[in-house]
Amino acid sequence: MSSTHVGTGGWAGAAWWVILFTALTVLFIKYVICIILEPIWWKPMRIVRKMQSQGIKARPYQLLGGDFPEMMKLVEAAQSEPMTVISHDIVPRILPFLGPWCASLGTIYVFWLGTASPTLNVVDPEMIKEILSTKSSCFQRAASEKKVLNEFIGKGIFTIEDDEWTHHRRIINSMFHTEKLKKDSCYEVEVCEEFYKLAMDIFSRTAYGNNHKQLKKFGRLQVELKKLVLSPSQIVWTIVIPGYSILPTPNNRHINRIKRNMNRILDEIIQARLQRAESGKLRDYGNDLLGCLLYESEAGDHETKGRKKLSINDVIDESHSLLFAGHDTTANLLTWTIMLLSLHPQWQESARNEVLEICNGKPIDDEKLRGFKIVTMILQEVLRLYPAVADLTRVAVKNTTIQGWIIPEGLQVWMPILQLHRDPEQWGDDALEFRPDRFAGGVSKACKNPQSYIPFSCGQRTCVGQTFAMMEAKVALSMILQRFSFQLSSKYKHGQATRGVLHPQFGMPVIFHKLTSFE
Numbered sequence: 001m002s003s004t005h006v007g008t009g010g011w012a013g014a015a016w017w018v019i020l021f022t023a024l025t026v027l028f029i030k031y032v033i034c035i036i037l038e039p040i041w042w043k044p045m046r047i048v049r050k051m052q053s054q055g056i057k058a059r060p061y062q063l064l065g066g067d068f069p070e071m072m073k074l075v076e077a078a079q080s081e082p083m084t085v086i087s088h089d090i091v092p093r094i095l096p097f098l099g100p101w102c103a104s105l106g107t108i109y110v111f112w113l114g115t116a117s118p119t120l121n122v123v124d125p126e127m128i129k130e131i132l133s134t135k136s137s138c139f140q141r142a143a144s145e146k147k148v149l150n151e152f153i154g155k156g157i158f159t160i161e162d163d164e165w166t167h168h169r170r171i172i173n174s175m176f177h178t179e180k181l182k183k184d185s186c187y188e189v190e191v192c193e194e195f196y197k198l199a200m201d202i203f204s205r206t207a208y209g210n211n212h213k214q215l216k217k218f219g220r221l222q223v224e225l226k227k228l229v230l231s232p233s234q235i236v237w238t239i240v241i242p243g244y245s246i247l248p249t250p251n252n253r254h255i256n257r258i259k260r261n262m263n264r265i266l267d268e269i270i271q272a273r274l275q276r277a278e279s280g281k282l283r284d285y286g287n288d289l290l291g292c293l294l295y296e297s298e299a300g301d302h303e304t305k306g307r308k309k310l311s312i313n314d315v316i317d318e319s320h321s322l323l324f325a326g327h328d329t330t331a332n333l334l335t336w337t338i339m340l341l342s343l344h345p346q347w348q349e350s351a352r353n354e355v356l357e358i359c360n361g362k363p364i365d366d367e368k369l370r371g372f373k374i375v376t377m378i379l380q381e382v383l384r385l386y387p388a389v390a391d392l393t394r395v396a397v398k399n400t401t402i403q404g405w406i407i408p409e410g411l412q413v414w415m416p417i418l419q420l421h422r423d424p425e426q427w428g429d430d431a432l433e434f435r436p437d438r439f440a441g442g443v444s445k446a447c448k449n450p451q452s453y454i455p456f457s458c459g460q461r462t463c464v465g466q467t468f469a470m471m472e473a474k475v476a477l478s479m480i481l482q483r484f485s486f487q488l489s490s491k492y493k494h495g496q497a498t499r500g501v502l503h504p505q506f507g508m509p510v511i512f513h514k515l516t517s518f519e
């Protein structure tokens with residue numbers, strides 16, 4: 001009797017345990033499903049429904065990488081051959097998906113830039129102004145872009161946010177004060193065909209002192225790294241597979257080897273600077289960019305008024321960002337300028353006459369640079385047609401309204417600068433032509449809405465080096481114009497690609513003729 005009783009009670013107790021265990025397991029599975037489904041399905045679909053309820057169409061959802069793998073395939077196909085004619089209609093080559101998608105979905109639509117990343121295509125200049133300027137606190141750089149940039153240039157000013165960004169930006173800004181640029185960057189440079197090396201040399205001398213030999217090697221490694229990290233397949237894998245960069249693939253191992261070498265060069269430069277300061281050969285750490293960064297680092301003994309000091313690793317990471325942004329962009333500006341002035345010899349001649357008249361055989365200084373009206377217009381027009389940065393991406397970090405559209409938290413926005421700079425609505429029917437004189441009355445007269453011209457972006461995260469870049473381009477161009485006339489070689493093939501920045505895909509062979517006045 002009692003044993004039966006005990007037995008039944010035991011079974012009942014066991015049954016309760018089974019029920020409890022099953023319930024907990026079901027709850028746990030539901031919880032795991034929620035954790036997985038919320039970011040990859042529910043949240044993105046909520047965002048898309050919100051946009052669809054406002055009349056905006058969306059591309060169909062794709063799980064891994066979203067539309068990105070298809071975009072990359074289209075880009076590869078569009079760039080597989082040189083262009084048959086020299087034309088500035090390069091949107092179908094650089095952003096080949098834009099035309100067909102706009103035709104079927106309208107100019108404002110949602111596509112998938114990365115895994116579960118609904119992204120709004122934005123070309124309206126007023127919306128862009130709000131996103132980048134007036135409502136910039138509601139947006140940050142998108143996660144997929146940060147992933148790729150972190151792989152290439154490490155964690156620095158491009159990828160950090162909030163207080164950390166404000167702190168780093170303030171330090172870096174101080175180096176680009178016009179007073180400092182006037183004093184430090186007006187030295188005579190040899191004109192060379194290799195703008196990449198020239199721009200690296202100028203930037204490294206100005207920002208990193210007397211280390212240009214080491215930084216030349218750094219520059220070579222950066223070119224190699226760029227090819228590996230920013231190759232279409234590596235970008236797709238980095239975005240699609242979380243943690244892809246730590247897998248021991250041959251490419252990743254090669255990338256890590258190059259990064260270690262680059263870090264070693266920067267570390268040697270930093271340690272040498274610290275030693276010079278310690279031995280009293282320098283007051284503080286020097287007043288170039290490296291000096292400013294070290295002054296604010298844990299190596300500096302000054303009071304930071306509660307602000308966190310930069311670590312030496314922060315200084316190394318920022319150096320990767322600045323050494324890349326500081327020369328690749330300007331090198332391409334000069335390259336495209338030489339191409340366009342070769343195609344338009346009358347503008348080459350006008351620019352040369354202006355430079356010869358203003359310089360009159362004397363060295364270039366700040367006052368002369370301010371007198372370069374034609375040269376400035378030419379550079380502005382080059383930056384319109386061939387902006388180094390072809391598009392910008394941000395992600396909304398809180399719900400906001402932009403020009404009447406409700407933008408939910410988590411929605412990415414994508415702003416194709418290249419398209420904006422060629423919009424005939426803004427620039428007129430000659431938008432695809434090289435016409436520097438459209439800038440004769442300044443940007444506000446060149447287009448309907450000045451917000452349609454953003455080669456350096458705008459708002460608080462506008463390019464920190466724009467004054468430096470324009471100054472450097474004017475100095476280099478004026479020196480070339482005074483010494484040489486130039487034309488494209490018959491070997492030149494017209495084609496563009498983006499790997500970090502918009503660059504000539506098949507190189508830019510140019511024939512220079514020494515001017516008789518400089519024989």
Ligand code: HEM
Nearest residue numbers: 157325326329330333388389455456457461463464465469
């Ligand atoms: C023709 C030359 C240049 C062009 C067209 C250009 C363009 C741009 C653009 C469009 C951005 C915004 C990127 C974004 O928000 O995603 C940017 C940011 C930046 N640029 Fe430049 N740039 C040029 C030269 C330079 C130079 C010489 C430096 C010197 C260090 C520099 C340093 C930076 C930095 C540090 C940022 C990030 C700013 C931040 O996030 O606070 N750039 N640039």
